[in-house]
Amino acid sequence: MAEPGADDAKSAPKPRRETVWDQGGRVALGLILPLALVIGWESAVHTGLAQGRLMPPPSRIAVTLYDLAASGDLWMHVQATLVRVALGFAFGAVAGIAAGALTGALPTARHILDPTLQALRAVPSLAWVPLFILWLGILETPKVALIAVGVFFPVYIGVAGAIASVDRKLIEVGRIFRLSTLQLARRILLPAVLPATLTALRTGLGLGFLFVVAAELMGASEGLGYLLIDGQQFSKADQILAAIIAFAILGKLADTVLVAVTRPLTRWQDTARETL
Amino acid sequence: MLTLDSLSKTYSDGTRALERIDLTVPQGEIVALIGGSGCGKTTLLRLVAGLDRASEGSIVLDGETIAQPHPGVGLVFQEPRLLPWLDVADNVGFGLSHLAKTERKARIAHALEMVGLGEHARRWPRELSGGQQQRVSIARAFVANPRVLLLDEPFSALDAFTRKDLHGHLLALWQETKPTILIVTHDVGEAVALADRAVVMRPKPGRLDDAIPLALARPRDPASPHSEAATRRILAALDRSLKPAQAAAPTEAAQWW
Ligand SMILES: Nc1ncnc2c1ncn2[C@@H]1O[C@H](COP(=O)(O)OP(=O)(O)OP(=O)(O)O)[C@@H](O)[C@H]1O
Ligand SMILES: [Mg+2]
Numbered sequence: 087m088a089e090p091g092a093d094d095a096k097s098a099p100k101p102r103r104e105t106v107w108d109q110g111g112r113v114a115l116g117l118i119l120p121l122a123l124v125i126g127w128e129s130a131v132h133t134g135l136a137q138g139r140l141m142p143p144p145s146r147i148a149v150t151l152y153d154l155a156a157s158g159d160l161w162m163h164v165q166a167t168l169v170r171v172a173l174g175f176a177f178g179a180v181a182g183i184a185a186g187a188l189t190g191a192l193p194t195a196r197h198i199l200d201p202t203l204q205a206l207r208a209v210p211s212l213a214w215v216p217l218f219i220l221w222l223g224i225l226e227t228p229k230v231a232l233i234a235v236g237v238f239f240p241v242y243i244g245v246a247g248a249i250a251s252v253d254r255k256l257i258e259v260g261r262i263f264r265l266s267t268l269q270l271a272r273r274i275l276l277p278a279v280l281p282a283t284l285t286a287l288r289t290g291l292g293l294g295f296l297f298v299v300a301a302e303l304m305g306a307s308e309g310l311g312y313l314l315i316d317g318q319q320f321s322k323a324d325q326i327l328a329a330i331i332a333f334a335i336l337g338k339l340a341d342t343v344l345v346a347v348t349r350p351l352t353r354w355q356d357t358a359r360e361t362l
Numbered sequence: 363m364l365t366l367d368s369l370s371k372t373y374s375d376g377t378r379a380l381e382r383i384d385l386t387v388p389q390g391e392i393v394a395l396i397g398g399s400g401c402g403k404t405t406l407l408r409l410v411a412g413l414d415r416a417s418e419g420s421i422v423l424d425g426e427t428i429a430q431p432h433p434g435v436g437l438v439f440q441e442p443r444l445l446p447w448l449d450v451a452d453n454v455g456f457g458l459s460h461l462a463k464t465e466r467k468a469r470i471a472h473a474l475e476m477v478g479l480g481e482h483a484r485r486w487p488r489e490l491s492g493g494q495q496q497r498v499s500i501a502r503a504f505v506a507n508p509r510v511l512l513l514d515e516p517f518s519a520l521d522a523f524t525r526k527d528l529h530g531h532l533l534a535l536w537q538e539t540k541p542t543i544l545i546v547t548h549d550v551g552e553a554v555a556l557a558d559r560a561v562v563m564r565p566k567p568g569r570l571d572d573a574i575p576l577a578l579a580r581p582r583d584p585a586s587p588h589s590e591a592a593t594r595r596i597l598a599a600l601d602r603s604l605k606p607a608q609a610a611a612p613t614e615a616a617q618w619w
Contacts, residue, residue: 255439255441255443256443256445258413258439258443259439259443259445259456261413261431262411262413262431262436262437262457263431263456263457263506264430264431264433273456274445277445277447278447280447354446354447354448354449354486355446355447
């Protein structure tokens with residue numbers, strides 16, 4: 087049906103795309119402050135305004151980082167930390183999704199499980215550390231367990247909340263088209279809870295990095311956290327800062343990868359739709 | 363043929379939403395349900411759609427009793443209720459997953475063409491205006507070829523121009539397969555523009571009050587004397603349905619309390 091309709095005219099003007107220049111400009115703005123700090127700090131140390139022992143200048147941190155990387159130590163520590171986060175995240179996320187789905191879908195399960203989980207959540211997770219060491223020894227298991235606990239709660243809360251808040255009106259659409267329970271779960275519930283679940287996973291991953299530091303501080307012979315303690319014990323401020331920078335980069339990278347991998351799943355949500 | 367036989371609905375909180383509704387609609391007729399707020403129009407459609415169960419009475423479509431969603435009955439909600447994670451075409455094809463891909467595609471394309479959205483097939487729902495979204499939801503209901511199509515105030519959120527445009531799309535779709543249509547509306551003009559019969563409902567408890575046949579030729583001119591006469595008759599019936607509530611309601615209420 088040909089329609090010289092009003093709405094076709096409405097959709098004609100294309101939304102203005104953000105150009106490479108716009109993006110570059112924005113990134114440049116964000117870089118001003120850190121660059122100023124780096125340069126200021128560096129020159130303060132060089133001109134003798136500040137002492138470099140407790141506050142090593144950026145150049146020295148860079149050298150330390152480079153040396154660590156060149157000797158292969160950095161990679162070993164990064165790997166150790168990454169494996170712990172990955173394992174803890176996997177266990178915590180799977181358990182959190184399972185528990186969240188169960189309590190979100192079945193009221194009885196919610197009444198049984200949720201009060202206990204909420205009570206456990208009220209315990210600051212680091213309080214478990216002594217108990218975990220007592221139970222699980224001082225090797226990898228307690229570390230992974232601690233990280234998993236840290237990841238579990240945000241994922242559980244996020245998934246349960248997402249399921250509880252699925253729009254009943256959309257479920258009725260599924261009923262009108264006579265979907266079976268399984269189809270309803272796959273075609274309506276799952277896509278509806280996906281965005282909130284991914285957000286919860288992101289929060290969980292962030293907490294995973296938070297807890298890996300705690301876990302490694304409780305005693306480790308490798309890992310970025312070990313570099314922190316080692317640096318503290320031998321007054322190597324440059325090593326501490328190098329480890330902190332490595333943590334920041336690693337955390338950001340992990341988050342970026344998670345977002346990139348899950349991006350296609352929530353493309354319908356993008357506020358500015360530029361693809362297609 | 364759709365037959366509602368002594369259909370009643372009492373909600374779990376005791377609200378008597380429908381009281382012994384009898385209505386027979388031959389295949390292909392367009393019936394407009396009109397009535398004040400709370401007189402049970404949405405309840406009636408939800409029962410016929412099989413989303414809720416009747417307390418008493420029955421709904422029979424061509425000899426089959428309807429107690430749960432039925433493939434021959436489609437429903438357009440008051441809001442578009444599109445699935446935000448599916449694009450326009452996939453929303454329209456939501457109920458067609460049992461069909462082969464080529465057939466499904468062809469049907470979707472045709473339905474979108476019929477509601478004038480052929481060019482927007484790959485858009486997300488949120489990129490459409492309210493009127494466009496409601497057209498998608500009408501296409502989604504029609505594409506399954508229902509024998510009965512239920513529409514609950516589908517155009518009430520739209521401006522008069524868009525509404526008139528959508529009346530045209532709705533009638534064009536209806537012309538193709540001639541489903542039975544029950545459309546709830548607050549707008550007497552809409553009833554006169556679309557329906558073969560206007561059924562006026564009365565609240566507390568919801569009952570059918572009056573039925574006004576609108577045997578007007580299509581396409582209809584709202585300014586024609588016939589249309590104006592029909593409008594006056596419906597308005598008069600609506601007036602009556604609201605006024606004698608004091609006269610009839612107490613005895614009725616006493617009966618079922
Ligand atoms: N789920 C429910 N539980 C209890 N009472 C309900 C429920 N749904 C509707 N009702 C009541 O049933 C009566 C009829 O409601 P219904 O929604 O069918 O009216 P309506 O004619 O569609 O009104 P409107 O024109 O405002 O949409 C009202 O008194 C309403 O309060
Ligand atoms: Mg209603």
